[in-house]
Amino acid sequence: MSDQARKRRPYAARVPMAERREQLMDAALRIIGRDGYDGVSIDAIAKEAGVTRPVVYGAFDGLGALLMSLLERQQQRALLQLFSALPQEPEDGDPATLVRQAGPLLHQMLLDDPVTWRAILQSATNAPEVVRERVESDREQVRVVVERLVAGALGKRTDAEVLSHAVLATLERFGQLVLDDPERFTAERLTGAVAALLRLAPGRVT
Amino acid sequence: MSDQARKRRPYAARVPMAERREQLMDAALRIIGRDGYDGVSIDAIAKEAGVTRPVVYGAFDGLGALLMSLLERQQQRALLQLFSALPQEPEDGDPATLVRQAGPLLHQMLLDDPVTWRAILQSATNAPEVVRERVESDREQVRVVVERLVAGALGKRTDAEVLSHAVLATLERFGQLVLDDPERFTAERLTGAVAALLRLAPGRVT
DNA sequence: TCCATTTACTACACAACTGTAGCATTCTGG
DNA sequence: CCAGAATGCTACAGTTGTGTAGTAAATGGA
Incomplete structure (x- = not known):
């Protein structure tokens, strides 16, 4: 516990909403291509895009909405x-x-x-x-x-x-x-x- | 807490293994027909058959094995x-x-x-x-x-x-x-x- | 330069499901 | 009729994923 800084995740670059949405959709598409729809979840998409889940929720209204936009x-x-x-x-x-x-x-x-x-x-x-x-x-x-x-x-x-x-x-x-x-x-x-x-x-x- | 007996689930009839397996596969098939494969889980099958999960695990080696037997x-x-x-x-x-x-x-x-x-x-x-x-x-x-x-x-x-x-x-x-x-x-x-x-x-x- | 705003992160509560250990009950053979 | 084997039930621990409230950092305009 002596070094808390090591545990803190570095902030991902800030990005305008529109671009963030594209980025997340790209991540989702990549996952679908790699693992099929099985592997797709808010969690997986956030990881793939290198951000945390709340970021995804900020850009989309849940997994369904994200995939609909992607489609x-x-x-x-x-x-x-x-x-x-x-x-x-x-x-x-x-x-x-x-x-x-x-x-x-x-x-x-x-x-x-x-x-x-x-x-x-x-x-x-x-x-x-x-x-x-x-x-x-x-x-x-x-x-x-x-x-x-x-x-x-x-x-x-x-x-x-x-x-x-x-x-x-x-x-x-x-x-x-x-x-x-x-x-x-x-x-x-x-x-x-x-x-x-x-x-x-x-x-x-x- | 005064009446514990009310909380205890009545025991399902005991049934030889072979029959139990049939019964569970029937339950699974019923669920698939009703809700599609989405609805199928050890939990759902146990409920549908009127037993508890450990009974299912006693009869099959997990969901995969059960569905394979069914198929x-x-x-x-x-x-x-x-x-x-x-x-x-x-x-x-x-x-x-x-x-x-x-x-x-x-x-x-x-x-x-x-x-x-x-x-x-x-x-x-x-x-x-x-x-x-x-x-x-x-x-x-x-x-x-x-x-x-x-x-x-x-x-x-x-x-x-x-x-x-x-x-x-x-x-x-x-x-x-x-x-x-x-x-x-x-x-x-x-x-x-x-x-x-x-x-x-x-x-x-x- | 500094503070307000924006954006990201952490942490928590919750839900559905899995798998297992140990207890309770039922059934059966002696 | 009564052990003890067989079978079912409860309870707990673990996993993966959801969704949100509150906190920390970055950014841009005054």
């Missing part, structure tokens, strides 16, 4: 990229062509920001409820777009809703495969496999 | 059903026919034991690591079977590995849709949609 930030860019990789207008061309066009774009999108996409694609795995709900609602947004594309590419008489679920589930799984093993699952391989399947069906249901 | 028990039946719903031999007939045959069988399988399948299909959502790993390894087993079926139905020149991932992802999503809203997503609808997609491709890649 907001990341998804903004992510969804923009995603929608720009998909043709917005339901074109009624060959579905295999659609796959060959969009596939590599989506693939590149993943590799451009793997950390973000891992956080999104793995959000089902042990993410807090708020996060799952948010990602779920974004997923639904994307699915509606996919549904229109399916309807356009395969004809209105197909069950576009059901098929959009199938397409989205497939895309998500492919995304995980790419993130887990990019060497093994290349853009060409994945798009090629699907295109081959679809090219057996060059026509449309009319 | 063991449920998957034994589940996988058996699943494999019997899929043709074991890679038949090289029309893929749409394969879907029309296996689809309703799989659908019925879900409805026969929705609680178990929900536990399996939602295992990614907040289940402890051991459970996820176990389900993952079972998934891989199933995928290999699916891969053989795909190779058989579409010809060896297709990328059966990639497509088996797509098929499995689709099946799992369909399973969740059925469990969440059986009225809306009937066997006919789901199999019909996929069969229609495939029927555009009556031939094989040779």
Whole structure:
């Protein structure tokens, strides 16, 4: 007890609120990338950012709010990229062509920001409820777009809703495969496999 | 403090070990069905079963072991059903026919034991690591079977590995849709949609 | 330069859960 | 019917995480 100074933690640099929030979100994202959502807690984020918990509470209204802000930030860019990789207008061309066009774009999108996409694609795995709900609602947004594309590419008489679920589930799984093993699952391989399947069906249901 | 007897918990009926284990696994399954994996803990299971924690520790070596035993028990039946719903031999007939045959069988399988399948299909959502790993390894087993079926139905020149991932992802999503809203997503609808997609491709890649 | 304000830190109280040691009760075989 | 083995219960100690009140340090304007 003779030297109290040794026990006292050196003050972290003071930082304006906006920057502090960014810094904490970065820390959270780093943890998610490293340990998955399991490892995320106010405590862990504070440690990762090199500050104490009250600092985090000063910047966010709890873990849920922090993660929501993080998702907001990341998804903004992510969804923009995603929608720009998909043709917005339901074109009624060959579905295999659609796959060959969009596939590599989506693939590149993943590799451009793997950390973000891992956080999104793995959000089902042990993410807090708020996060799952948010990602779920974004997923639904994307699915509606996919549904229109399916309807356009395969004809209105197909069950576009059901098929959009199938397409989205497939895309998500492919995304995980790419993130887990990019060497093994290349853009060409994945798009090629699907295109081959679809090219057996060059026509449309009319 | 005058009446200690009132505070003392009445002893739960004594029960042979094997039965106790069943009872605890049933309790765990009930919780998973009701609250998802979030709600599962030694404490919650003990309460649900009407006993105290040390009883649980007497029967299992912790939460992980309990859930593994539970999964063991449920998957034994589940996988058996699943494999019997899929043709074991890679038949090289029309893929749409394969879907029309296996689809309703799989659908019925879900409805026969929705609680178990929900536990399996939602295992990614907040289940402890051991459970996820176990389900993952079972998934891989199933995928290999699916891969053989795909190779058989579409010809060896297709990328059966990639497509088996797509098929499995689709099946799992369909399973969740059925469990969440059986009225809306009937066997006919789901199999019909996929069969229609495939029927555009009556031939094989040779 | 100095003090008011801002910002970070320490310390505490609380909650949920784990795992175990030791006591109480019940059941069973002699 | 009565030991003593088997089984359940209570109580405690430990862990990890939350959220907050009060204190200490840094910073910028008078």
